[in-house]
Amino acid sequence: MSNAPLVRLDGITKRFGDTVALSELSLDIAEGEFVTFLGPSGCGKSTTLRILGGFEQPTNGKVLLRGEDVTRRPPEKRNVNMVFQDYALFPHMTVRQNIGFGLELKGMGKTEIRARQDEIMSFLELDAFGDRYPAQLSGGQRQRVALARALAPDPALLLLDEPLGALDAKLRGQVQQELKSIQRRTHKTFFFVTHDQEEALTMSDRIVVMNKGKVEQDGTPEELYFQPATRFVAEFIGETNLLHGELRGTEGDTAVMDWFGQTLRGTAPAGLPVAGQPVTASVRLERLGFHAARPETANAVQGRVTGKTFLGSRMALDIAVEQAQGATLRAYTDAGTGQALSGDVPVWIGWDEASMAILRD
Ligand SMILES: Nc1ncnc2c1ncn2[C@@H]1O[C@H](COP(=O)(O)OP(=O)(O)OP(=O)(O)O)[C@@H](O)[C@H]1O
Ligand SMILES: [Mg+2]
Incomplete structure (x- = not known):
């Protein structure tokens, strides 16, 4: 199965009672891609991420990782990590402890954990903050810690659910560039969710536009901007x-x-x-x-x-x-x-x- 894409969503439908959150959604993501999921509130972005991460089960359809069916597999057995919108850092743990959390779960030894913490803190320029608590950091620094914590266990896929939502415009621009460069340096696969079309255009290799639980259009930022296929895409972007x-x-x-x-x-x-x-x-x-x-x-x-x-x-x-x-x-x-x-x-x-x-x- 070496030719299988890193991620394949195959005909995913998700119902919550009468609400159809996702309707036969199919999508492939290749290794190393920076894919952005763009769409209005309620179109099913978070639900897709939660299903990919294993926090939610689809009503129908399959989730495949490198060709393997993981639909019923719990989050900790998927080699996928998620950064939530509010970062969800542990407030009672220092930066170093937050980063070490996923490594302990993986069963790593103390020395190994220490080395990985040092490596990732230096990579994300967090060395100076190791002993601080989340409340003692700025929004942008907290965002970097959340990213460090998610990257530390070396997941194959990183899911980012509107991770920049809480930042002001200037910092947001900076962190956008930072995220992009981290993705390039690590060659990790990033699946990034936003409802901000400008953010999607500046950051992505590929944008998937969602509307009402379906893929409206899938293409490069240039394609979506200059060759929108539908009125929804033409009006949603620019x-x-x-x-x-x-x-x-x-x-x-x-x-x-x-x-x-x-x-x-x-x-x-x-x-x-x-x-x-x-x-x-x-x-x-x-x-x-x-x-x-x-x-x-x-x-x-x-x-x-x-x-x-x-x-x-x-x-x-x-x-x-x-x-x-x-x-x-x-x-x-x-x-x-x-x-x-x-x-x-x-x-x-x-x-x-x-x-x-x-x-x-
Ligand atoms: N646990 C749940 N129970 C019932 N309905 C839900 C649940 N989770 C999501 N939904 C519904 O499913 C639809 C998709 O929700 P989802 O959170 O995926 O949207 P979203 O695209 O992430 O929106 P936003 O941009 O506002 O975060 C919405 O109509 C939402 O109300
Ligand atoms: Mg959401």
């Missing part, structure tokens, strides 16, 4: 323009739509509806360009600037597209270009095919 029109058809990976008589071309996800059906397309604000004459882009429309919002380094412009019954587009531009554009003169707005995703639903 700000976007949604264009409502009618599908003309697809040509390979390209989809053609009609938008109030304008023919627009974008990328097509698998499973688009048939031609003639209403569809929605998503174009990011920074992908719209301004031109004095009709540009050579796949998509071009004329409009008038109806509103400007100064955002410091850039400007957000609202443009009414007369040919599209006055539908409004929103675009970012540099402040200079934004200042120069007047609402009295129509302007061309262009974007290429790869910048617009036609959405499945």
